[in-house]
Structure formats: structure tokens, C-alpha cells
Amino acid sequence: MKEAIKNALIQSYKFLINDKFALTGAVIYLVFIIIALVAPYIAPYDPHEMVKVGSEYMFNKPPSQDFLLGTTNMGRDIFSQLIYGVRPALVVGFTAAFFVMVAGTLVGLFSGYYGGTTDSILMRITDVAFGIPFTPFVIILVGFLGPSIWNIVLAMALLLWRDTARVIRSQVLTVRERSFVEAARVSGASDLRIIFVYIAPNILPLSFLYGSLAVGWAILTEASVSFLGFGDPDVISWGYMLNDAYVSQALSRGAYHWFVPPGIFIMLAVMAGFYIGRGSEEILHPQLKEY
């Protein structure tokens, strides 16, 4: 299994290097990761700080040398907020993506391999996951469990694995019929061994693909939830910034410097996920059921 993960990683690496799109995506993520790590050094202010110059609070200042993107209506530096916002985005994105990958892949593997009752039950559960509208569910869960960033991640993790599960399951159904799997079965390998040593390596690339897409979906959802006011009030994410801007009438004041940049960053982060998870068909194909 370790060998398989290593191989899958090497395969992914080669693919990244060769594909222009994937490379762009990877570079964007790299840049974001670096920004997240060195945020305290590049952000001129603390994102929560209501900046005072002399005795005056810097409310709603337009972009200037001191405040590259101006300030919010509470005098906070927008640029610093933008920089620090990379952190929650990455945390949410990668954590959710990790769960999606693991849960979705496991469900798909067991469902596809065992078939029969296991399959029926797991697919029924997946159906339910598909039947629950995503954003409303996250809202309700977060609304009732409390606005913490981990509740958002939890809510997403509970549902996002569904696409991956279906797709992995289809793949497993095909791989299962291949002769090397049959050979393994005949040679007496245990089910678990077959699943993890023979089948899994063949579907891992697909898992990674959906994982990278999931990063994008997760970031978008967190932004939506924060925008609606259910976000974590202690975490200044890009979604929080947009909510802040909207609520303080930044739109009517034409404060583009406030509400345009966070959206652009969100877009970049999600696009990077799309680029890495290449096949645009996978991104949007409604996975029509095949039984």
C-alpha cells in the first residue's frame, strides 16, 4: 500500500510537470501556501486591528501607500486581511478535501468491490447525501452547532464525499473485472488485500483529482457560509471580508477595493483546484446513476 501511494504521488508529480494547466494550478497553491506561512511578515497590520493614526481612526480610507487596498469601515487594513485570509482558506480547503478523498474513496472502494448488500446500503447512504441540498445543510448545521470554522468543515465533510464515492465506485466496478485482480483472488489473497493492494492504486489518481476539486468547492462553500453571516467571527476569511463589505454598504459607496480583491483570491484558489483536477468534464458531469 505504501508503494502504491508512492507510485500515485510520482504519477501525479509527473502529470503536474507535463501539463501546463496543472502546473499553473500547482504554482498558485504553492504561492498561497507561502503567503500563508509568511503572512505576519508581509501583512503590514494585524487584520483585526482598528488602525489609528494619531487620534483618528482610519475608517473607510481609499487605497494609499499606507493601506494598499484601503481600510474597512472599522478602520482595518484590507490588504492585511486579504493576506491573512489565505490561512483559513487553505485550512478549510485541504482539510475538507482530505476527508472527501478518504471517505469518498473508502465508500467507493467497498461499495464497488463487495457489491450486494454492502453496495446497496452504501449507495442508499450516498443517495441521501445527494438528496440533501448542500448549502442549506451547511447553514443549518452551522447555525445550530455554532459558528466555528470546524463546524463548517464538519458540515462539508458530511456531504462532499458523495461525488467522489459514486465515481470511485464506477471505476472500481471496471477495475474489479481486470485479470490481475482475478488472478489475485484465485491465488487466495484476502479481500482487504485485494482492495488496498491491487485495486486502490488504480483508482488513486481519480481520488486525487476529486480531492483537488474538493478544495475549490470547500473554499467556495466556506465563503458562502461566512458571507451569509454564519461564519466564524474570530476568523477573518475572504468570505468574512465580503460579508463585512456587503453589510457596511460598501457596494453603494463603490468601495471596489474592498470587495473585489477577496473574490478574486477565492476565484484563483478554486481555479487552481480545477486546473489540477484537469478533466473539465469531471468537474461538471452530473453523475447520472448507473445501476
Next chain:
Amino acid sequence: MNVRWKYILKRAGQMILTMWIISTILFFIFRLMPGNPLVAYIDPTFTEEQQQILMQQFGLDQPLWMQYVIFIKNLLRGELGQSFFYKDSVVNVIFKVLPNTIYLMLSALIIAYFTGIVGGIFLAWKRGEKVETAGIIATLFTRAAPQFWVGMILLAVFSFEFGIFPSGGVSQAGASYASEFHKLLSLDFYRHLFLPALTLSIYLLGLPLLLMRSNMLDVMSESYVEMAEMRGLSKLRIMFKYAARNAFLPVITAMAVGIGYAMGGNVVIETVFSWPGLGRLLVNAVSTSDYPLAQGAFILIAGVMVFMNFVADIIYSLLDPRVNIESRR
């Protein structure tokens, strides 16, 4: 015929099962909330009498499993409780705003699918040219950009900056329409509908566009398209009658699923534009801890989604050529 009906029944059964499970999950979410379970159904601001009535209706003094049975029974009867905030039955509140959501969704879907399909055909035809890559990247942008952000920008530019469109709501502040009918006939309504519908359709068009393009590419490599060329038919004819005609069947099925997703997406757009629909209702309900309303709104949204998935399956099975053969011979 027989085969098809069996399939439909099977899928209908699965749909009911799914809804039942979702309702059950919802039941437990609301019951397991931190705090007094009664809070889920009875707002302390209700009078003693009202509280008593509600206790009985929802069996809140009964053991949990009994409450569950009552819950399901009520659900089947369409009894969703009383909204704390609106002091009206949840069903009434929901159905007052439901049409607005439907108008928004339908108009956005129609624009999105029409543009998406045409765009998909165009991009497929321009395969290998720069336009194609540019088109695909542009489409990915529409999917990567947060819907509400797009809405915000459109609002800022077209409403606040240029004053062409109103900044929200479904009608002028203070004004209201005499009836649904009047609303649909009023130009003002469409002025209010335009920006939110545009925002939603920008987001939605990605799917039909890329799906149509992908199908077109598959179809275009089929022999019958090459043969049509061999027969000396015009490019336009080949594009539509041979390629597009074969490529767009799955897109129609996707539309049914798309309706489901659109319902979920409504939530943010309705909030940005203060559009009085089901999505905004849900958000308000959760914000004000109006549990019965939140529950009711959620069940309705989920119900529409599950139903549309079911419809999509049925359409797909109808278009399946194997079934076609049987009904023709």
C-alpha cells in the same frame, strides 16, 4: 413497457425512502440541539394556551419515539408547525414566497441552458483554436467565482453606479403587487428580476456548456458525422442535425439535476439581492432561531432536489435507446 414501469416504480420507492431518511435526520438534528428540546417547537413568547396546543400537536410531552411517529404523521399531512417569527403556519409562510424562488430559478435556468448549449456547440466546433481555450477558461471562471461576489459586483456597477437596475427586493420599497398575476405582468418585477437571474445564470451555464461541448466532441468523432461530410452536406446542417441533435440529450437530463442544484444556490443570491424567496427565508429562519420555519424550508428544498433527481432518472431511462427499440417493434 412493463420493464419501464417497474423501473419508475423502483425509483419512486427509492425517492420516498430517501426523503424519509432525510426527514429523520432532520428530526434528530433539531432534537439533539444543545438546549431545551422544546425550544425547537415552542417559542417562549407564545401564550400558555398556544404552548399547550403545540405540545399536544407535536407530542412534546411524549417519549422520543412517539414524537418521531407524530413528526412523520404530521409531515405526511403537510403540517410543519408554526413559525416563531411570522406567527403563522410554516406552510403558509413558505408558500407565500415559494413562487418568487421558482421564478428566479426558472428564468436563470432557461437563460443558462440556452446560452450554455449554444456556447458548447460553438466551442466544440472551434476545437483546437485559441477561441476554444479562451472559452473554456472563461467558463471555468464562472464556476470558480463565488456567486454572491458576482452578484455584488453586478449590483455595485449596474445598480449603485449606473442606477439602471434596482438594488434588491422584488418590488419598490413599500409597494406590493395586487396578485401573482399582476406581478408577472409588471415591468417593474422584471427589472427587479434581471440582476439576480443574470447572476444565477452566469453560475449555472458552466455545466450545460462544458457538458454540451464534451458530448459534441464525442459525437463529432462518430462515423455518421464524417459520413454527413462525405455526403457534401453543409457545415451548418452537420453541426445541428448530426452533431448537436445527438449531443444534447444528456444535457436535458442534466437540466433536471441542475434544477436541484439551483435550489441550493438560490440561498446566497436571494440574500445578496434581498429577493424574498425560499432561500432567504431559510437564512433568516436560522439566524432568528425560528426552528420550525428552518426545518420546513429545508425539507421543501430537499424535497424538490430529490424529486428532480428522480425526474432526471426517468427522463434518462426514457431516452435510453434500448427502451426505444422495445416500444417501436
Next chain:
Amino acid sequence: MSLLKVNNLKVHYETSRGISQAVDGISFNLDRSQSLGLVGESGCGKSTTVKGIVRVMSKNAFIPEGEVYYKDKDILKYSDQEMRDLRWKDIAMVPQAAMDSLNPVYTVKNQFLEVMRIKGKLNKKEALDRAEMLFRKVGLSKELLNYYPHQFSGGMKQRAVIALALALNPSLIITDEPVTALDVIVQHQILKELKGLREEFNIALVMITHDISVVAQTCDQIAVMYAGKIVEKGPANEILKEPLHPYTMGLENSFPDITKPNKQLISIEGAPPELINPPKGCRFAARCPFSEEICLKEEPKLKELSPGHFSACIHQSDLDELREKSREVKTWQNIAI
């Protein structure tokens, strides 16, 4: 009187790894009501040649050199519109895998009418009458016109596309593996019908196939292709009885002959060369049992060894002996070059 004269036609493909010289200088001549069989392994360029002639090629294909004279006009110089007019009215095609060559969502009648009304300018009644007549000619009942393509059986489909090819009374029909997917009995029927139709309507035929026995039944002339070049061409019966080129000799060996049930089938080992950087010299040299040093250096030109019979090989005099040898298994083993 020449109907189709192809002169040094080249069709190349742009690929990510370079330019593939798929068809590299093909020349042949076809008179009216003559039939030519284009024979060779898959990938040797037969379909590409023909698609190049009617200019229905994939986006990355182009014609760097050559002329194609149809009824004495160089059609390679035709505009897109002129080509479109030519197609089907003058030159029609019966494709490989007829199964998939019809639009699955429209009835067969619809597709017949489409071509006859739009290109043939017939009105609906005339078109329908003609469609029914053609169906009768190929042995299909006219009710079938109302069916969808997937409802036809293999043989029926083949007949239907032949009828469709005849729709506008073309002077030339090109068939691409017309019977490969069918069982032997149906094959024979279809080929016989094709011959009859050709005689009745006076149509020239170019038949592409990898099956020499099919060609034997139907064609007057044969051109044998290998790796984008014609290696032998001439009258069918001569080529079949006394092939002049080692490759043709090899092809003969790999097909069963009903008159010689004990004939040993010998396959030619190896595979055709890559056409992105084709080898210098004779392209068949690597697999040829009779190749010599010079074969690797110089490409042999087509030489007329007997009237109308050409071969592109250095061997010209000892051919009887080579033919004997080619019928033995051991000749084809261990070809060391």
C-alpha cells in the same frame, strides 16, 4: 477514358511528435466503369488516400503535393463549396462500419430524402420514389425506410448504405471495407449485388480492403499499398496469380484459399514502419525475405514489368523462383536485417 487520375498524391498529418507521411506519393488511374481494389494492411494509408481525394480529412491532415484529376479537372484545386457539390453527386462512398454511418436519431428515409432533396433537388415525391426504387434494387423492402438505423441487421445496413450511395447517380463509388464485418455468405451476396449494380448504372469503383479474396471477386485492377506507398499495381487476375512484389506474395500466403484446403497460412512477421520518420530506402525491406543491402539505401520506383503491371522492387527477373520460395514457411522466418 480516364475518370480518376491520381498523380503523386501525398497526404501528411501533423502530430505532436512530428509530421506523419501517411500517404507518400500515390499514383493510379481509373477509367469509367472500371474497378480498382486498394489493398493493404491496416494503417498503410488506403483510407487516408481516399479521404484525401474527396478532401474529407481530419483537421491536422494536409496535402503537400500531388494532383487529382477527376473528369480531367484537378479537384485538389477546388474550393470547399465546389468539393461539397462534387461529393455524393459525382463521388459517393460506402463506408467502413456502415452500422455507425447513419444518424441514429433519424429514420433511414429521412436521410435519403435529405440527400436527394438538398443535393439532388428532387421534390419530396420524386425523392421518395427513387428511395423506394433503390431499396428494391439492393433487395430491401420499402417499409424498412421508416425504420431507424439501429433496427437494421448487419447485412441490411450494408445494403442500405449502398443504396444511399447510389442516390444521386454518381460516376464513382468508393467502398471502404464494405464487407469485413459480415459473415461469408452475406459477403458474397453483397459483392455480387455490387457488381450487378455497377454494371447496370455504369459506375466506377474503388474498393478498399485488406482482404485479397474480396478483391479477387470484384475488381479489374488492384493497387497494393504498403506504408503509404503503392508497391504493386496492375490487372487483378495477374496480380493474384503471379504477384511481382514480395509483399504481395506475402499477402497471398496469409489468406485461406478454398481450392487449396491444405494451404499453409504464413503470416508476415513484424509491423509496418513508423511514418513520422520513415526509413530511407524500401519501406518493406525490414520484413522482406528477399531484401538486399541496396534495399535499405535506395527506394525502388514503380517499374512496368509487363503491360499495365507495375512493381516497386529491385527484383525483376528471378520472380518465378521467388514466388516458389515465398510459398514456403521457412522463407518468412528469421528475416535478419
